[in-house]
Each structure stands twice: as structure tokens, then as C-alpha cells.
Amino acid sequence: MKILVALKQVPDTESRIKVAADGRSLDPADVKWITSPYDEYALEEAIRIKEAKGAEVVALSVGTDAAKDVLRNALALGADTAVLLKGDGQGDAFAVAQMIAAYVKDRGFDLILCGNKGLGGDNAAMGPMLAELLGVAQANVVVKLELGDGTFTAERETDGGSELVAGALPAVITAQKGLNEPRYASLKGIMAAKKKTIEELDAAPAVAGAQVSALALPPERPAGRKLEGEPAAQAQALLQALKDEAKVF
Amino acid sequence: MILVFCELKDGQLRKPSAEALSEGRRLADAGGKPLGALFVGASCAGAADAAKYGADVILTAEGGTLASYSSDAFAQVVADAVKAKGATVLLAAATAVGKDVAPRAAARLAAGYASDVTSLSIVDGKLQAVRPVYAGKAFATTSFASAVQVATTRPNVFPAAEKAGAGAPEALAAPAGDFKSVVKEILAKAGGKVDLSEANVIVSGGRGMKDGANFKLLEEFADAIGGVVGASRAAVDAGWGLPHSMQVGQTGKVVSPTLYIACGISGAIQHIAGMSGSKFIVAINKDPEAPIFKLASYGIVGDLFEVVPELTKAAKAMGIGSN
Numbered sequence: 144m145k146i147l148v149a150l151k152q153v154p155d156t157e158s159r160i161k162v163a164a165d166g167r168s169l170d171p172a173d174v175k176w177i178t179s180p181y182d183e184y185a186l187e188e189a190i191r192i193k194e195a196k197g198a199e200v201v202a203l204s205v206g207t208d209a210a211k212d213v214l215r216n217a218l219a220l221g222a223d224t225a226v227l228l229k230g231d232g233q234g235d236a237f238a239v240a241q242m243i244a245a246y247v248k249d250r251g252f253d254l255i256l257c258g259n260k261g262l263g264g265d266n267a268a269m270g271p272m273l274a275e276l277l278g279v280a281q282a283n284v285v286v287k288l289e290l291g292d293g294t295f296t297a298e299r300e301t302d303g304g305s306e307l308v309a310g311a312l313p314a315v316i317t318a319q320k321g322l323n324e325p326r327y328a329s330l331k332g333i334m335a336a337k338k339k340t341i342e343e344l345d346a347a348p349a350v351a352g353a354q355v356s357a358l359a360l361p362p363e364r365p366a367g368r369k370l371e372g373e374p375a376a377q378a379q380a381l382l383q384a385l386k387d388e389a390k391v392f
Numbered sequence: 393m394i395l396v397f398c399e400l401k402d403g404q405l406r407k408p409s410a411e412a413l414s415e416g417r418r419l420a421d422a423g424g425k426p427l428g429a430l431f432v433g434a435s436c437a438g439a440a441d442a443a444k445y446g447a448d449v450i451l452t453a454e455g456g457t458l459a460s461y462s463s464d465a466f467a468q469v470v471a472d473a474v475k476a477k478g479a480t481v482l483l484a485a486a487t488a489v490g491k492d493v494a495p496r497a498a499a500r501l502a503a504g505y506a507s508d509v510t511s512l513s514i515v516d517g518k519l520q521a522v523r524p525v526y527a528g529k530a531f532a533t534t535s536f537a538s539a540v541q542v543a544t545t546r547p548n549v550f551p552a553a554e555k556a557g558a559g560a561p562e563a564l565a566a567p568a569g570d571f572k573s574v575v576k577e578i579l580a581k582a583g584g585k586v587d588l589s590e591a592n593v594i595v596s597g598g599r600g601m602k603d604g605a606n607f608k609l610l611e612e613f614a615d616a617i618g619g620v621v622g623a624s625r626a627a628v629d630a631g632w633g634l635p636h637s638m639q640v641g642q643t644g645k646v647v648s649p650t651l652y653i654a655c656g657i658s659g660a661i662q663h664i665a666g667m668s669g670s671k672f673i674v675a676i677n678k679d680p681e682a683p684i685f686k687l688a689s690y691g692i693v694g695d696l697f698e699v700v701p702e703l704t705k706a707a708k709a710m711g712i713g714s715n
Contacts, residue, residue: 154526156642156643156661156662156665157660157661157662158526158661159529159661160526160529160530162530169530180643181643235504235505236495236505237498237499237502237503237504237505240499262527262642262643263525263526263527264525265507265508265523265524265525265526265527265646266495266505266507267491267495267507267508268495268498268505268507270495271463271467271492271495271496271499272495272496272498272499272505273499274463274464274496275464275467275495275496275497275499275500276499278572279572280463280464280572280573281463281464281492281496281572281573282463282573283463283491283492284488286636296576298579299488300488300637301488301489301578302487302488302587302589302590303586303587303588303637304578304579304580305579305580306461306575306577306578306579307575307576307577307579308463308573308574308575308576309573309574309575309576310572310573310574311572311573314572314573319636320636320639320643320644321635321636350502350537351504351537352498352502352503352504352505352536352537352538353504353505353506353534353535353536353537353538353541354504354534354535354537355532355533355534356520356533356534356535357532357533358525358530358531358532358533359530359531359533360529360530360531361524361528361529361530361531361668361669364668364673364686364687364689365689367673367685367687367688367689367690367691368689368690368691369685369690369691369692369693370690370691370692374694374695374698374699374702375702375705375706377692377694377699377702378699378702378703378705378706379702379706381674381690381692381703382703382706382707382710382712384690385651385672385674385690386710386712389651389671389672389689391593391650391651391672392617392712
């Protein structure tokens with residue numbers, strides 16, 4: 144079995160977001176970069192499949208040299224090889240899906256795993272777009288995955304519940320928190336990863352479908368007020384205010 | 393045409409779909425275009441409801457092969473309908489199905505896609521979308537390069553406004569079958585409660601709840617005011633047995649209810665990112681310096697174990713509960 148894990152480098156969740164001078168991109172100053180947390184579940188799942196039944200795991204990222212950190216980390220965690228599709232780090236989900244599809248085609252992957260969304264861009268689009276471009280099955284927001292002989296069964300989160308999706312391999316599966324508990328890299332893994340080479344390829348030409356034309360911070364919220372008194376009085380005052388001022392009830 | 397992919401639940405138009413239709417009607421009026429509603433399934437009984445929200449045409453792809461949801465089959469039907477009607481804009485609600493089918497259909501149409509949008513407009517004849525990024529820490533204006541433009545609308549953001557449309561029915565062919573994947577079983581449905589992303593009122597608990605069992609207090613209060621219970625990442629990760637589906641924040645659900653009541657939640661950046669789109673925020677916390685108070689429309693500095701039961705009592709006494 145051959146598994147591709149697509150990984151994205153994103154700003155850490157504790158990062159404060161600042162808009163760059165161009166008014167449409169993120170100011171990278173003071174931003175700490177991490178592997179998108181959902182991609183970590185995807186990678187962990189691939190490594191577990193490899194451990195359970197044997198598989199070749201290829202880690203892939205699209206971007207600039209900076210994305211090598213993400214790939215180096217994937218190698219330390221257990222990916223066999225790593226590929227960087229070099230691009231300018233721009234491009235929408237559709238463009239990235241085209242670049243990855245061009246790489247995947249004719250390379251014999253049985254399974255493609257990635258996060259259900261890239262943290263930050265929050266598009267939740269690359270996985271299903273990739274599945275469509277490759278003409279294969281998809282299951283998104285997956286919390287449990289079982290592989291059969293050329294088939295898969297995935298439990299995916301839905302609105303207030305979950306459902307079982309059954310399909311044929313190859314497939315694109317996008318991971319959700321709960322799929323597994325990602326491991327930490329061992330010292331041995333980190334040392335071994337340093338010796339491995341990351342294959343660098345130019346990303347295939349792609350056409351973007353959409354672009355960010357402006358990025359802005361949300362408006363400040365109006366100042367609120369504190370409700371004083373004993374708990375019973377505070378409770379009464381709050382519900383009254385929600386009813387009369389906010390007209391929520 | 394502006395085409396809206398709609399969902400039915402128990403033969404009724406789902407509220408997020410009604411919202412998407414209403415926004416579609418507004419855009420159709422702005423661009424002088426007709427509005428189409430598209431339904432896909434074994435039975436589309438109830439599709440006529442789309443006329444209440446302004447649909448000029450109601451397209452239905454009905455057939456036994458579509459009884460269970462299939463990503464590839466539904467995406468094919470949706471993309472084929474866009475092509476057949478020459479639609480330039482495709483909308484769907486950002487529900488579990490909408491977010492699954494819309495990007496796949498977009499790729500099939502070589503179309504740009506904006507997910508979970510909170511505002512839409514037509515600029516120079518093309519769709520322009522505003523959507524939260526970094527879970528709401530910023531807003532991105534998205535413009536499209538493609539001829540067809542696809543977007544999913546965030547539930548609870550666009551008002552569902554009734555406006556009568558002609559609702560002319562039109563049947564579409566269903567695909568033959570042999571799909572790449574299909575839903576074979578619907579698992580646990582949380583006791584008839586609405587999902588957090590659709591809830592109007594959310595009562596959320598954080599580390600200050602001290603134990604998963606104490607969430608019963610929040611359940612009681614939420615029941616009294618017609619709300620749904622959520623949790624912070626700290627609470628979900630604390631090993632209290634709370635499911636991840638309850639988590640509100642950048643790595644959980646991003647919500648925008650009318651009212652969000654944060655109990656024992658300090659207000660970490662990643663949590664605030666997931667709920668700052670709420671219309672009114674109430675914070676109940678022992679620590680007067682907790683960052684959550686900076687966002688709160690109303691703040692109560694106090695012990696939630698004393699305050700929340702009082703709120704439940706007062707809500708029942710005041711007869712609050714229908715929202």
C-alpha cells in the first residue's frame with residue numbers, strides 16, 4: 144500500500160493576526176509556523192496503517208523552502224520519504240489541488256490523507272477538490288478509518304452526529320480531531336530525519352479559481368458591562384438585560 | 393441563473409438552506425437573474441417550500457440511486473445542473489453535506505470556491521465573498537477568476553426572509569449508480585438537538601467547570617433557555633469524556649449564535665477565534681481579569697457553581713425558553 148500525506152504549514156493557533164502592508168496577506172512577523180493540526184492526524188493515521196499492515200508513506204507539502212520544516216518533522220515521525228512541490232506559497236485551494244493531483248497521477252497511491260481543513264485559510268476545500276480532479280472517492284471530517292481489500296469505511300462528523308461512508312480505494316480521506324492521538328517524534332527519529340533528503344520538484348502549472356483581494360481585522364466589540372450583586376441578583380439582572388436590551392428572548 | 397443547492401430534513405427545507413436561498417434571491421435581484429433551487433435525493437417531497445424563499449425554478453434530481461448521500465454522485469448532479477442551466481453562481485449552506493459537495497462540484501466546474509462566507513455581493517457582475525479566516529481573527533474578501541463562482545453560506549448569518557417565487561418545478565435525471573463512495577449508515581444523532589453551528593443560543597463551559605459531570609449544570613440551564621451546550625478546548629482535552637464535537641474554537645466549531653454564554657472560560661485566543669462572531673457574549677468567571685470579559689456584552693464576576701443554578705431558576709421563573 145502506498146499512502147500520500149499532504150501537509151500544510153500554517154500560523155500557530157496562539158498567533159495574533161496582523162495584516163501586511165499589501166492589505167491582502169498575513170504579516171509574517173512574529174508568527175510561529177506549525178504543521179496544520181488536522182494534517183497531524185492525517186500523518187499519524189498513515190503511520191499507524193504502516194505499522195499495522197505495512198505501507199510506504201510519502202509526505203508532501205506545497206510551498207517555499209520554509210515548508211521543509213513540516214516535511215522534516217513528518218520524516219522524524221515516520222514518513223518514509225518527503226516531497227516539496229515548490230511554488231510561491233500563494234494560490235487558492237483549487238490551484239493547490241491541481242498541483243498535488245499532477246504529482247499523484249500515475250504514481251500508484253492507494254490512499255491520500257490530509258487535514259479536513261488547513262488551519263487559518265479554513266477553506267476545507269483542497270481534499271474534495273483533489274478527489275474530484277483524480278476521479279476518486281472522498282470522505283471528509285473523518286474520525287475513524289478502516290481499510291479493507293481495496294475498500295474503506297470511514298466515520299465522518301456531520302451536523303450534530305456522524306455517518307459511515309463506504310467506498311473504493313484509491314480515496315482522499317480528510318482527518319478530523321479524534322481520528323487518533325498523534326505521537327511525538329523520538330530523538331532517534333529526529334536524528335534519522337536529518338540525514339534524509341527532501342525531494343524538490345517544481346509544482347505543476349495551475350489555475351487559481353479565487354483569490355483574496357483584501358484582508359481585514361474584525362471590528363472591535365462595543366464595551367460591555369459587569370453585573371453586580373449576589374448570584375441571584377446577577378442572574379436576574381442578566382436575564383432581564385438579555386430580554387429587554389439585547390432582545391434575545 | 394443563481395443556483396442554490398438545498399437540503400431537506402424530514403420533508404422540510406432545512407433552515408441553513410432557507411438562509412442560502414434568501415441570500416441567493418437578494419443576489420439574483422441585484423443582478424437581474426432568476427433564482428433556482430436544486431434538490432437531490434430519493435424523494436424531494438417538500439422541495440416546493442423553496443418557492444417561499446423566492447425560487448423561480450425548483451429543480452429536483454430524484455431517484456433510488458440517490459437515497460444515500462454520495463459525494464461524487466451529488467457533486468456530479470450539482471455540476472451537471474449548473475451547466476444545464478448556465479448558472480454563474482452556485483450557493484449551498486455550509487453544512488456537513490454542503491461543505492462536502494460544494495468544493496467537489498466546484499473542482500468539476502473548474503470554478504473558484506469560497507467556503508463559510510458571511511457576506512456576499514455582486515461587483516462588476518461577479519460574486520465577491522467575505523469570509524472569516526484564522527477562525528474569525530480576520531476577514532478575507534475573496535474575488536473570483538472563474539466563470540462559475542461557488543460559495544457556501546455560514547449558518548445563522550444570513551436571515552431567512554420569506555418572499556414568494558414562482559417555484560416552477562423541473563425534473564432532472566438521476567445518475568445510474570456505481571458511485572465511488574456512499575453513506576451506508578447514519579450513526580448517533582445527538583438527541584434531536586441542533587448542531588452547535590446552527591444553534592441560536594450556546595452555553596459553553598471551560599476549565600472552570602472542573603469536571604465533565606458538572607456540565608449537567610450547563611445542560612439544565614441550556615434546556616431552560618432553549619440552548620445547546622458547547623465546551624472550550626481546555627475542557628475537551630481535560631479527559632472529562634466530552635466529545636470533540638462539543639468543542640468551540642479554532643480547532644473545533646466556529647459558531648455565530650445570537651447569544652453565547654461562556655462559563656468558566658478564560659478566553660484563550662484560539663477559543664475567542666471560534667466564538668467572537670456571536671452577537672451577544674456573556675462571560676461568567678471567577679477571575680475579573682479573564683480576557684473573555686474584554687469581549688463580553690455582559691459580564692458576571694462570580695462562582696459559576698452559584699451563578700448558573702440561579703440562572704436556571706430565574707429563567708424558569710421568567711418563562712424564558714422559546715427562541
